[in-house]
Amino acid sequence: MNASELEVAVKAALARVAPEADLDALGPEVPLRDELDLDSMDFLAFVAELHTRTGVAVPEADYGKLGTLAAAVAYLGARAR
Amino acid sequence: MERPRVIAKSGRAPSYEALCRDFSWAQARAWLDGLPGGRGLNIAHEAVTRHARSGLGRQIAIRWLGKRGERRELDYAALERASNRFANALAAAGVGPGERVFSLLGRIPELYVAALGTLKNRSVLAPLFSAFGPEPIAARLRIGDARLLVTTEAAYRKKIAPIAAGFPRLQVMLVGEDERLTSVPGTLDWARAMRAAADELEIGPTSPEDMALLHFTSGTTGKPKGAVHVHEAVVMHHATGRLALDLRPGDVFWCTADPGWVTGTSYGIVSPLTVGATLLVDEADFDAERWLRILEEERVDVWYTAPTAVRMMMRGGTELVRARRYPALRFISSVGEPLNPEAVFWGLDAFDLPIHDNWWQTETGGIMVANFAGMEIRPGSMGKVLPGVEAAIVRGGREGEPFELVREPGVEGELALRPGWPSMFRGYLGEEERYRKCFVEGWYLTGDLAKRDADGYLWFVGRADDVIKSAGHLIGPFEVESALIEHPAVAEAGVIGRPDPVAMEVVKAFVALKPGFEPSDALAQELVGHARKRLGAAIAPKEIAFLPGLPRTRSGKIMRRLLKARELGLPEGDTSTLEGGT
DSSP states (O other), X not given: OOHHHHHHHHHHHHHHHOTTOOXXXXXXXXXXXXXXXXXXXXXHHHHHHHHHHHOOOOOGGGGGGGSSHHHHHHHHHTTOO | OOOOSSBOOOSSOOOHHHHHHHOOHHHHHHTSOOSGGGXXXXXXXXXXXXXXXXXXXXXXXXXXXXXXSOEEEEEHHHHHHHHHHHHHHHXXXXXXXXXXXXXXXXXXXHHHHHHHHHHXXXXXXXXXXXTOOHHHHHHHHXXXXXXXXEEEHHHIIIIITTTGGGOTTOEEEEEOGGGOOOOOTTOEEHHHHHHHXXXXXXXXXXXXXXXXXXXXXXXXXXXXXXEEEETTHHHHHHHHHHHTSOOOTTOEEEEOSOTTSHHHHIIIIIHHHHHTOEEEEEOSOOOHHHHHHHHHHTTOSEXXXXXXXHHHHHHTHHHHHHTSOXXXXXXXXXXXXXXXXXXXXXXXXXXXXXXXXXXXXXXXOSOXXXXXXXXXXXXXXXXXXXXXXXXXXXXXXSTXXXXXXXXXXXXXEEEEEESOSTTOOOEETTOHHHHHTTEETTEEEEEEEEEEOTTSOEXXXXXXSSOEEETTEEEOHHHHHHXXXXXXXXXXXXXXXXXXXXXXXXXXEEEEEOTTOOOOHHHHHHHHHHHHHHHOTTTSOSEEEEOSSOOBBTTSOBOHHHHHHHHHTOOOOOOTTBTTXX
């Protein structure tokens, strides 16, 4: 998957968890949890969605590397096939 | 290898028997100073002023870690001056003793200053969880008859502006981002108000029975309840910090609960400061790696967290934990929902320390049941009752049912407590009848089902009502159902807690649609979004299921228990009161 496909996948995963969010307006560097009001359980669901959509299983220790849209795309880009 | 059933805890802590022998409420009161000149008892004096004036002024009271790596420290002298300023700023704004000051803030330094300053002004602190949406906020402001709200400019625009018209008497004070001044018409600015206020203050006479804190909790039906606590509660906050959390002066103490919930106020603000500890505050939300780094680098001595957080950490395995060293860490405790035995054993594997679970609720104001430091832990048990408190397992007593004490060990019933400890709630604000219904023959009924073994250990069984326990928070199904039925597609909604291995329960809504609407994944998503906008992430359902109609009793109440039984695949029990029968 290339970067723009990954961005689509990340936004789709976010839309599952926070369907009310205006993801078109989401800046690449905005902290996701604050901006989209994600609690810890939402974040776990987001990670599970990412796994389904990209095949990348994110270990707990790396959750902090998914803090923004840009960070998540970069993280997945280094790992997705 | 077989696990031991009982974990013996070593260390210097006194045995449970010694605690019970030596403890009295009079002695706990004597651990505090009281206001000078016999002017009463004030929480903020015990938490800050007495330390600032007695040589502890240079000790760090609050060490704050920001989301973006910032770090700020306030010593007791600085916290004293800042909270004095806020108290004076409140008075200047015309907010008087007994009036309610609400906060809707993340874990930023201003929250702690506002909390303590409010208590110094003898106003009543009502902290709200910052992840609440506009509807839960409006309901609580109304019940609490809010006089002033402290919030951020961002939260104001998103959550308060849409509801502000309903609160003509409410004054709003805005905290600007990165200490910038705010300029929203009709509001006060934190920085300006603080600058204009003096940093000296003599706390006015405060009766131990004066209202100090208003914490909201949820019932099965109706609106949230505002549990009233008084300044005398500080006796409990201090005593339980020492006895149940093993807190000592100079400790670095980290309570991970948000002050928007009772744990985050009683133990995330008041208790550690009264002891003279350093309160560690992390602004960020849960992240396993970050939390472990904090435990190590900040040399945390005592850590009070939640079973949900422990279980989230367990998902990362013990390796993540064991990659670091925690030489300072002495005592780990948890509260919010029962800590499963696996989590206790995991604590031993990961930290070489057991996790001491305890139990209490908004109404009790402080820890009631605990696995004390000097006591054997029975994994899965909430521990034994606090010295000075009497607990019982009871049956019946509600709505005219016969009431009896269950004396036989191991038999399930409702956990009841004999009132008399200082932080017992004094009422639900404006709801005398609801308050009265909590008591039967001198016992306070907690709403939690439990059993007690032959050695006095208490074991949580479940809730006696339909309230949902999720990630340590109580969620009232009615509040969620009310928001859902505002959606044009929804005819009726029934909300339950679906069991979850991490959060204990997650909020699940069953929805029946109005004619002309068809169940679909897109509609389910729309309803989740609808609920999140109104309620916020902490309360909104995580799952929606469609049903053709909801089961109701003949009197028209939605049978949530039946929905839950079906969800769990359990026998549905007696359905004879069900509408039409099934």
